[in-house]
Amino acid sequence: MSGRHLTEDEVVNRVFPAQDGTAPIPIHQAVCPECQERVARLREAFLLDRGALTGVVESLPPEFWTAQRKAVMGRVSELAALEAEEKATPFPTRLTRSVLQRPALAFGSLAAALTLVAGLTVLRGGDDRPAEPEQTVAVAEGTAALSAADSADDELLRAVDVALTTESPYETVLPEAM
Amino acid sequence: MANDLPGEGAPAPEPGIREREKELLDRVRGGETDAFEHFVKTYQRKVFRLVYTLVRNAADADALTQDVFVKAWRAVADFKGEAAFETWLNRIAVNAVRDAARRRRPVVSFAELADAEGTGGAELPPSMEPVDATTPEREARSRQIRRRIREALDALSPRQKAIFVMKHYEDRTVAEIGAAIGVDDGTVKSHLFRAARKLRQKLEDLR
Ligand SMILES: [Zn+2]
Numbered sequence: 001m002s003g004r005h006l007t008e009d010e011v012v013n014r015v016f017p018a019q020d021g022t023a024p025i026p027i028h029q030a031v032c033p034e035c036q037e038r039v040a041r042l043r044e045a046f047l048l049d050r051g052a053l054t055g056v057v058e059s060l061p062p063e064f065w066t067a068q069r070k071a072v073m074g075r076v077s078e079l080a081a082l083e084a085e086e087k088a089t090p091f092p093t094r095l096t097r098s099v100l101q102r103p104a105l106a107f108g109s110l111a112a113a114l115t116l117v118a119g120l121t122v123l124r125g126g127d128d129r130p131a132e133p134e135q136t137v138a139v140a141e142g143t144a145a146l147s148a149a150d151s152a153d154d155e156l157l158r159a160v161d162v163a164l165t166t167e168s169p170y171e172t173v174l175p176e177a178m
Numbered sequence: 179m180a181n182d183l184p185g186e187g188a189p190a191p192e193p194g195i196r197e198r199e200k201e202l203l204d205r206v207r208g209g210e211t212d213a214f215e216h217f218v219k220t221y222q223r224k225v226f227r228l229v230y231t232l233v234r235n236a237a238d239a240d241a242l243t244q245d246v247f248v249k250a251w252r253a254v255a256d257f258k259g260e261a262a263f264e265t266w267l268n269r270i271a272v273n274a275v276r277d278a279a280r281r282r283r284p285v286v287s288f289a290e291l292a293d294a295e296g297t298g299g300a301e302l303p304p305s306m307e308p309v310d311a312t313t314p315e316r317e318a319r320s321r322q323i324r325r326r327i328r329e330a331l332d333a334l335s336p337r338q339k340a341i342f343v344m345k346h347y348e349d350r351t352v353a354e355i356g357a358a359i360g361v362d363d364g365t366v367k368s369h370l371f372r373a374a375r376k377l378r379q380k381l382e383d384l385r
Contacts, residue, residue: 008378016342016374018367020351045381048320049327050347056236057227068226068240069218072247077211079251084209 003028006035014039015046199263207255214254218247221264225271231347232275232340234328242278246271261357268344268358276336323381330380334373341366342373 006014006029017023029035205213225246230239249270250257257266331339341359344350345366350358356366 009375012374012378013371016346016370016377018352018370018374042378042381045323045327046346046377049324052320052324053227053231053234053347057223057230065222068222068244069215072218072222072244073211073215075244075248076214076251079248080209080211 005032006038011035011038011042015042196262200259203254203257203259203263206251214251217250217263217267221267222247224264225267228268228343228348229271229275231343232272233278238278242271242274246274249274265354265357269360272336272340272359275340279336326380327377330377333380334376337361338369338373341369342377345370 003026006026010026013023014025014029029039199217202213202216206217222243226239226243229242229246230236233239233242246267250267253270257263331342334342337359341355344355344358345352352363352366352370356363359366361369
């Protein structure tokens with residue numbers, strides 16, 4: 001056996017590296033069944049969770065996405081119309097805010113998502129696939145270089161956030177009794 | 179106009195596509211909602227997935243995903259377009275989740291919503307909890323592990339949780355995460371290390 005057992009932090013870093021890419025396997029781990037087991041257990045627990053979440057998202061029916069998109073576009077169109085109106089008349093700013101604070105159309109997406117139960121049933125059948133590491137990375141250009149530009153956008157977002165802090169996405173939709 | 183937009187589930191933009199996104203963004207800035215729909219189509223799954231992983235409730239994730247795009251629409255007129263649109267959307271999403279957590283609004287369960295719709299929601303799982311049910315023992319263990327992971331992630335600060343999820347559930351690079359969260363690479367790495375350690379501690383007694 002080569003060297004000591006991995007420390008707990010080393011085990012964690014094997015499964016959840018804090019840097020990009022994978023670090024080379026320590027010689028000790030390569031030959032020590034006990035340390036291999038410790039790493040495998042943690043990895044398995046994580047993949048179980050990640051795989052289950054992926055399963056939920058993948059089992060959402062196309063109708064869910066369509067309904068969600070329609071709900072968004074409904075709100076956006078309403079906003080666009082109100083913004084156009086506001087340009088023409090100076091004062092009904094409050095109307096715009098009222099559109100922002102009500103994702104009432106979430107109901108639409110959820111109705112479509114009811115079929116999701118069927119998807120979940122498939123999952124319950126024991127397909128405990130670990131998540132395929134789906135390559136969602138989109139930024140081909142140096143992202144770090146973008147952070148300066150981002151800060152301007154950040155300012156803007158902060159302003160939007162401030163405008164929204166007092167608003168609940170839920171309360172305007174649901175009757176009090178629920 | 180709508181028919182020249184990429185279809186649903188279009189892949190993430192590569193450099194050429196990013197040029198095309200710039201054109202579309204100009205149209206969005208001009209108030210064209212059809213052009214904006216392209217972005218909703220392209221990114222709604224990714225945004226939902228990120229938000230869902232953070233909040234673990236489909237109804238909340240749906241509402242928040244919608245909010246993300248509505249906020250993006252409002253802000254896009256001034257979006258510089260020098261950062262990737264997706265990075266920017268991620269930032270809106272993380273902020274939206276953080277703010278929702280701060281407000282701590284009571285969550286309306288899936289079943290309640292279905293009841294309100296008159297669709298027999300009582301039979302729906304109150305929280306959408308997928309499990310591995312090959313054997314009762316495995317199912318119980320799966321549930322236990324996933325509950326622990328969820329608790330461990332919930333115990334992190336919103337920022338730390340977002341960083342951890344983006345790295346390990348979404349396979350983002352450290353630089354992308356830094357750009358989306360607004361911190362430097364070193365800070366991302368240090369959050370990642372601490373979050374992972376806390377997670378392991380939570381799972382320790384499961385052996
Ligand atoms: Zn060992």
